[in-house]
Amino acid sequence: MSLRATPFPVVIAAPSGAGKTSIARALVERNPDVVFSISATTRPARAYEVHGRDYYFVDDREFDRMIEAGELVEWAVVHGHRYGTPAAGIAAALERGETVVLDIDVQGARQIRRAFPDAVLVFILPPSGAELGRRLAGRGSEAGPERIRRLENARRELPAAAEFDYIIENDDLERAVCALESILVAERHRWRRYVDPEAEVERLRREVDEILTRRE
Numbered sequence: 001m002s003l004r005a006t007p008f009p010v011v012i013a014a015p016s017g018a019g020k021t022s023i024a025r026a027l028v029e030r031n032p033d034v035v036f037s038i039s040a041t042t043r044p045a046r047a048y049e050v051h052g053r054d055y056y057f058v059d060d061r062e063f064d065r066m067i068e069a070g071e072l073v074e075w076a077v078v079h080g081h082r083y084g085t086p087a088a089g090i091a092a093a094l095e096r097g098e099t100v101v102l103d104i105d106v107q108g109a110r111q112i113r114r115a116f117p118d119a120v121l122v123f124i125l126p127p128s129g130a131e132l133g134r135r136l137a138g139r140g141s142e143a144g145p146e147r148i149r150r151l152e153n154a155r156r157e158l159p160a161a162a163e164f165d166y167i168i169e170n171d172d173l174e175r176a177v178c179a180l181e182s183i184l185v186a187e188r189h190r191w192r193r194y195v196d197p198e199a200e201v202e203r204l205r206r207e208v209d210e211i212l213t214r215r216e
């Protein structure tokens with residue numbers, strides 16, 4: 001068989017602290033044909049972040065320019081900063097036949113659904129509110145008011161889970177990554193994702209036909 005599946009974007013959204021970045025990172029590390037979409041943001045870089053690997057860190061003027069030039073397939077204001085997905089990165093990955101993972105917020109997920117109707121949308125849930133609060137408290141960079149802001153955002157964003165194709169509860173990282181990998185495998189096997197599956201089935205039928213003809 002030489003069935004070929006068309007690559008598609010995968011959106012992973014979750015309230016801050018649900019663990020989506022760890023899940024997305026593990027998925028990309030384990031699967032050579034899965035790559036990250038690198039967003040542009042006006043948020044200042046954290047100490048451990050690298051320009052061009054974690055984000056493209058840009059100023060307001062550059063972000064405005066990107067919007068006006070139509071370089072962003074979606075963008076949104078999250079926690080007071082602007083974030084956007086460069087269209088070129090998505091197009092290049094799909095062109096190479098790779099599955100491209102977008103770690104973005106709920107507003108961005110909705111825009112991606114409109115731009116790429118074949119995208120797969122996955123929402124990550126924390127196992128409990130208490131665990132979410134603990135995880136946010138554990139992040140050195142998000143102490144005090146920032147933590148409260150993220151918890152308020154979580155309360156607002158959680159109902160959006162109903163708009164997604166899949167829900168994964170992240171009570172255990174390994175299980176969550178396995179669930180996500182299974183979703184991708186299943187999605188790649190959908191009839192409508194294959195390039196001309198009718199032709200492939202027809203080719204197989206002809207091959208079987210030839211064997212039968214030879215026997216007669």
Ligand code: 5GP
Nearest residue numbers: 039075076078083084085103104105107108
């Ligand atoms: P952080 O500042 O913690 O890296 O990200 C804050 C939030 O912005 C996260 O929910 C993250 O998924 C979201 N985000 C990151 N990049 C993008 C993007 O390109 N578009 C949108 N809409 N959200 C993004």
